[in-house]
Amino acid sequence: MSKPSLALDQFLSEAIVGLGFEYVGCEYFAQPRGATLQIYAEKRDANITIDDCALISRQLKPKLAVENLIAADFSLEVSSPGIERRLFRAEHYIRFIGHTIKMRLYHPHNGQRNFVGKIVDADNEKLTLDVNGQSHEFAMLDIDKGRLVAEIDI
Numbered sequence: 001m002s003k004p005s006l007a008l009d010q011f012l013s014e015a016i017v018g019l020g021f022e023y024v025g026c027e028y029f030a031q032p033r034g035a036t037l038q039i040y041a042e043k044r045d046a047n048i049t050i051d052d053c054a055l056i057s058r059q060l061k062p063k064l065a066v067e068n069l070i071a072a073d074f075s076l077e078v079s080s081p082g083i084e085r086r087l088f089r090a091e092h093y094i095r096f097i098g099h100t101i102k103m104r105l106y107h108p109h110n111g112q113r114n115f116v117g118k119i120v121d122a123d124n125e126k127l128t129l130d131v132n133g134q135s136h137e138f139a140m141l142d143i144d145k146g147r148l149v150a151e152i153d154i
Helices: 006-018 050-067 090-095
Strands: 022-029 035-042 074-079 100-109 112-122 126-131 134-139 143-148
Touching: 006 022, 006 035, 006 050, 035 050, 050 074, 090 112, 100 134, 112 134
Parallel strands: 035 074
Antiparallel strands: 022 035, 100 112, 100 143, 112 126, 126 134
């Protein structure tokens, strides 16, 4: 998996917002038999439907071909971010303060790259995570991947 270019990310954001949806993020997977661009979108006040995802896909595929922002042939997948959604930007971490996440850092912090904990605080520069009662602070730029952990109340 590789991170999308800034130009691709900006293009997708503008196109999806223009269709009336919220752009969450994307992942690009280069594979020997072809690449896959996975796009995550949502509606702020309702669940995104399969028909919504199909609409986004139909609108974006030809535009992506014209813009030539992806060098290789690729398949396009559009879906909701799901219950264990990927957190792509600082605004996502801010939105989910109080929730539990799994995250991986680019470089070890106290000898460790992977953490699971509750977001205590977040802003555009840093994230504070409670891991088993201990507070850890991370620079947003140091976070490789973050994902919500499903919290199911029974």
